[in-house]
Amino acid sequence: DVKVTQSSRYLVKRTGEKVFLECVQDMDHENMFWYRQDPGLGLRLIYFSYDVKMKEKGDIPEGYSVSREKKERFSLILESASTNQTSMYLCASSSDRVYTEAFFGQGTRLTVV
Amino acid sequence: AQRVTQPEKLLSVFKGAPVELKCNYSYSGSPELFWYVQYSRQRLQLLLRHISRESIKGFTADLNKGETSFHLKKPFAQEEDSAMYYCALSGLGVLTGGGNKLTFGTGTQLKVEL
Numbered sequence: 001d002v003k004v005t006q007s008s009r010y011l012v013k014r015t016g017e018k019v020f021l022e023c024v025q026d027m028d029h030e031n032m033f034w035y036r037q038d039p040g041l042g043l044r045l046i047y048f049s050y051d052v053k054m055k056e057k058g059d060i061p062e063g064y065s066v067s068r069e070k071k072e073r074f075s076l077i078l079e080s081a082s083t084n085q086t087s088m089y090l091c092a093s094s095s096d097r098v099y100t101e102a103f104f105g106q107g108t109r110l111t112v113v
Numbered sequence: 114a115q116r117v118t119q120p121e122k123l124l125s126v127f128k129g130a131p132v133e134l135k136c137n138y139s140y141s142g143s144p145e146l147f148w149y150v151q152y153s154r155q156r157l158q159l160l161l162r163h164i165s166r167e168s169i170k171g172f173t174a175d176l177n178k179g180e181t182s183f184h185l186k187k188p189f190a191q192e193e194d195s196a197m198y199y200c201a202l203s204g205l206g207v208l209t210g211g212g213n214k215l216t217f218g219t220g221t222q223l224k225v226e227l
Binding site for chain 1: 119120122147149156157158159162199201203213215216217218219220
């Protein structure tokens with residue numbers, strides 16, 4: 001029944017490390033999203049992708065990049081992790097149909113020390 | 114640009130009292146609006162969408178284009194309604210032919226007290 005899977009539930013990384021967060025969906029969805037969730041700030045969109053190799057910046061793309069080489073997989077990359085990137089990261093996917101529901105992963109709690 | 118505003122971070126009500134979670138949006142086109150809910154230790158999930166015009170778990174939401182609002186309402190709060198609620202808007206991506214960008218508000222924590 002699980003539709004969107006994030007590779008890790010918890011991660012602890014050191015400042016300056018390159019960090020990869022992986023997300024896989026099994027619903028053949030066109031759209032995939034990466035958000036970070038912080039108390040009081042809600043869900044902020046980092047990047048989204050509407051097709052293989054296609055990506056769009058969200059509201060807070062600085063310090064992040066993404067990769068979508070296959071339709072089912074969307075990776076978030078922190079080029080050089082910093083302590084202010086400590087957060088909960090949520091992946092989601094949706095189809096291109098109108099009024100479509102977005103399905104979320106379980107989240108990755110990233111701590112940068 | 115598309116934006117969603119939820120003015121209340123926390124809403125505390127007693128069981129049986131009416132609930133209204135406020136949501137205002139900014140979008141130049143015709144919006145697709147949703148309410149998502151996150152119960153403790155669970156994934157974020159869809160509660161309802163404006164096009165459905167149906168009641169889910171006793172909740173309803175009406176799109177008011179004049180006031181650019183999509184408030185979530187329930188006449189009688191129940192303890193199991195305690196959760197984080199997010200209003201969301203889906204719009205076209207920046208590029209022509211792009212996907213549907215999904216933007217969320219900051220969320221409202223609903224606490225139903227006995």
